[in-house]
Amino acid sequence: MDSIPIIDLKDYVKGSDLLVQNVSRACEELGMFQVINHGVPQDICQKVMATLLEFFQLPYEERAQFFTEDQSEQVKIFSYSLKLDDQKKVAMWSETFSHPWHPTQGFTHLLPKYPPQYRDVFAEYAREIGALMSMLFGLMSQGLGLEKDCIEKRVGDRPNLYSLANYYPPCPQPELTLGLNEHNDITALTVLLQLDGVTGLQVYKDGNWVTVEPVPGALVIILPDQMQVLTNGRYKSAVHRAVTNKWLPRVSLALFYAPNDETVIGPIENLISEDHPPNYRSYRYKEFMEEFHRQVGQRRRVKETFEI
Numbered sequence: 001m002d003s004i005p006i007i008d009l010k011d012y013v014k015g016s017d018l019l020v021q022n023v024s025r026a027c028e029e030l031g032m033f034q035v036i037n038h039g040v041p042q043d044i045c046q047k048v049m050a051t052l053l054e055f056f057q058l059p060y061e062e063r064a065q066f067f068t069e070d071q072s073e074q075v076k077i078f079s080y081s082l083k084l085d086d087q088k089k090v091a092m093w094s095e096t097f098s099h100p101w102h103p104t105q106g107f108t109h110l111l112p113k114y115p116p117q118y119r120d121v122f123a124e125y126a127r128e129i130g131a132l133m134s135m136l137f138g139l140m141s142q143g144l145g146l147e148k149d150c151i152e153k154r155v156g157d158r159p160n161l162y163s164l165a166n167y168y169p170p171c172p173q174p175e176l177t178l179g180l181n182e183h184n185d186i187t188a189l190t191v192l193l194q195l196d197g198v199t200g201l202q203v204y205k206d207g208n209w210v211t212v213e214p215v216p217g218a219l220v221i222i223l224p225d226q227m228q229v230l231t232n233g234r235y236k237s238a239v240h241r242a243v244t245n246k247w248l249p250r251v252s253l254a255l256f257y258a259p260n261d262e263t264v265i266g267p268i269e270n271l272i273s274e275d276h277p278p279n280y281r282s283y284r285y286k287e288f289m290e291e292f293h294r295q296v297g298q299r300r301r302v303k304e305t306f307e308i
């Protein structure tokens with residue numbers, strides 16, 4: 001099977017066991033699936049994509065104010081790079097724009113003034129994705145036989161919410177580079193929107209790279225490392241990457257839900273038993289991030305350092 005599951009959320013309000021099963025199976029097998037009928041209006045998704053494409057195509061001088069190598073900046077444009085065996089650094093074929101998002105709290109004053117609709121469009125999208133994430137945390141908890149609010153509670157209060165918009169310009173020789181090197185997301189949940197009609201995202205499945213086809217109106221749900229740790233390995237953190245193409249620019253937008261620095265993350269007690277001893281030791285998220293930064297420029301394997 002070289003496609004990833006597409007899960008219809010239309011039965012969510014009715015509370016469907018089949019839906020819970022479909023979600024938990026996708027989380028256990030691959031850690032990635034697409035959702036349709038997710039409640040986020042399609043015109044908001046299209047508007048946010050069009051706005052990002054416009055942003056990335058603004059004149060250099062307008063975007064230059066956001067360029068920085070200081071990772072602690074809240075709002076920044078940067079490029080990923082990878083250290084090769086000879087320690088030479090190569091840049092990935094992409095540019096990434098990062099900033100906070102929040103479903104209710106004011107964050108938009110931090111966002112770009114151009115294109116002029118950026119702030120409003122993004123705020124609307126953020127509200128919608130906030131609601132969807134809560135729904136997904138609920139389904140994922142139920143899929144493990146836990147209380148509906150269990151995972152969200154364990155990820156903790158004052159979550160760190162930030163987005164990464166990735167821009168991949170057309171590349172004359174896509175076989176020589178990557179848009180984004182293979183990685184696991186490090187947070188607790190990722191909701192990704194990809195530009196319609198342009199492929200690029202791939203997930204590692206049974207030893208192969210499988211293309212995640214953009215499905216009009218769908219959102220891609222990616223399980224990150226904290227989800228694998230919290231569920232003691234029941235749910236998988238998906239290994240994925242982005243490739244480039246010769247002809248069309250591509251944009252993707254990932255909204256991340258992460259614990260705050262002080263939150264303690266470790267396997268949920270109800271999932272531990274004599275037959276299922278803990279696979280990870282508990283840590284503060286800050287510790288996880290320190291390890292993440294230590295591995296900068298490499299194929300990061302962060303959760304592995306917390307394995308028991």
Ligand SMILES: O=C(O)CCC(=O)C(=O)O
Pocket residue numbers: 164166180185192194200201240241242251252254
């Ligand atoms: O461009 C994509 O589809 C993947 C982006 C991604 O994996 C990320 O930003 O973490």
Ligand SMILES: [Fe+2]
Pocket residue numbers: 183184185240
């Ligand atoms: Fe990712």
